[in-house]
Amino acid sequence: LPFLGKFKLNYLLKPLKKEYPFLKNSDSSSLQVVNEFLTQSWKNFFQDKSGQIGKPRFHSRKYLKKSYTGKSIIKTAGKRYLKIPKLGYVKTSKTGVLQNTKVKRYTVVLEPTGKYYLSLQAEIPEPEKYSLTDKQVGIDVGVADFAILSNELKYPSFNSSYFEKKAKIWQKKYSRRRHLAKLLVLQDRNKSVLCPRSLESFTNWQKTQKSKAKCQAKAANQRRDYLHKLTTHLVKQYDVIAIEDLKTKNLQKNHHLAKSIANASWRMFRQMLEYKCEWYGKKLIAVDPKNTSRICSKCGYNSSAKPLEIREWTCSKCQTKHDRDINAAVNILHKGSTKLNGQGLAMVTS
Missing domain, CATH: 3.30.420 (Nucleotidyltransferase; domain 5)
Structure with missing residues (x-):
């Protein structure tokens, strides 16, 4: 099969949006970035001579850290608001550092703790050099x-021993509750229940997962x-x-x-x-x-x-x-x- 570059893949986005209307809900530049990443990963795979780089694979929907990257222009609106394509005005931390800067890309990340983070790639002037100390x-x-x-x-x-102990406690609760939820799902399937329960219908293990992630994130941030x-x-x-x-x-x-x-x-x-x-x-x-x-x-x-x-x-x-x-x-x-x-x-x- 012929190898398609990012420009040819971008050309295929238009018929794909007609076939799958939900693609129109996302920022168009984020789909172009996905094509760019896909093309680069295949190039790395074919050009690798050491055998250490594997084939590109699909991201699992079960992966906890969900994110997407776009390259549209982000506008600052006030001291604590940014205007992001498709999302509109979003409240953020102070935006004073973004004055007179050009934002090239942005990444929206949903952490396992349930919090959203916005990472920006911007062009900024070079920082001032520190004075020499001759040491x-x-x-x-x-x-x-x-x-x-x-x-x-x-x-x-x-x-980080305090947060590690708390994370271990929540890990035990998470493992136990998820195991019990799996048993109940299998029980419904074996009994051929009219409306069998799925794993997502049990929220207790999902709550413990967030509590565990918060302890781990606290230690990582500190x-x-x-x-x-x-x-x-x-x-x-x-x-x-x-x-x-x-x-x-x-x-x-x-x-x-x-x-x-x-x-x-x-x-x-x-x-x-x-x-x-x-x-x-x-x-x-x-x-x-x-x-x-x-x-x-x-x-x-x-x-x-x-x-x-x-x-x-x-x-x-x-x-x-x-x-x-x-x-x-x-x-x-x-x-x-x-x-x-x-x-x-x-x-x-x-």
């Missing part, structure tokens, strides 16, 4: 302490807020930041630490540092984490591997006592300095 730092990430700096500062990990504040503080304080180039997926194969690593959100921390350093004119360097906790930061002696329980050790060559995490952060800074000098750039002095 550099190496950062070692961990589980007990989230970020350990080479200048011996430690930032604690985000504690974790994201903590990471935003921490990364902004680091970018303001330091001109050069050296971090480990960690492969989080490989680390999560350790089943004893997989949950703690996932809760730490190391990947999100690095992503925030990357784009904030690019925005505000700072430098981020990712180095190989190999042997950073084994090498003595004073004399450079490479000692034997130590289990994770040992948090302090003494160098057998120079007899310097090290904190494992601080020593790793200093070694990361040394590696970052070497890598930066190899690129022909000058390392700032603290």
Whole structure:
């Protein structure tokens, strides 16, 4: 069969709307965006030589996170209102930041908690650069302490145990109520009841699902807020930041630490540092984490591997006592300095 591009697929929308009138209820640009995504996903599949990208598949209607994307122009109407195609005037948060900006795309998302969110892709002027501080730092990430700096500062990990306990309680209730609802549906089907009940007619398990989602969303929002504040503080304080180039997926194969690593959100921390350093004119360097906790930061002696329980050790060559995490952060800074000098750039002095 011939491969249809996005323009040919857009040409087919008109006869499809005549055949299926409900398509007219949605924004026409959102259907064009779907065609664009479909074309791009097929191109990625055919051009992939590694075999890691699979075929495009239909979205399940049972997927909890429902969304659609459009590329029509959104107009601001007042301080807290936006005009969206087909939806009309929608009350939102403050729209003052959208003044003199061009909105290119928008995405409306229905979260499992029942709340609607509007994400905008807009053209904005470049943010102002932060003033230079002539400081550099190496950062070692961990589980007990989230970020350990080479200048011996430690930032604690985000504690979400309260919301995790509540989510587990609601998860048990959700699983039990959904199982009972399934049994009643099968019972009606086996007895050939005149009006058999469907799974959607039982609302108790749907209510528990929303309660569980609210606890999980609360923890996720607070974790994201903590990471935003921490990364902004680091970018303001330091001109050069050296971090480990960690492969989080490989680390999560350790089943004893997989949950703690996932809760730490190391990947999100690095992503925030990357784009904030690019925005505000700072430098981020990712180095190989190999042997950073084994090498003595004073004399450079490479000692034997130590289990994770040992948090302090003494160098057998120079007899310097090290904190494992601080020593790793200093070694990361040394590696970052070497890598930066190899690129022909000058390392700032603290």
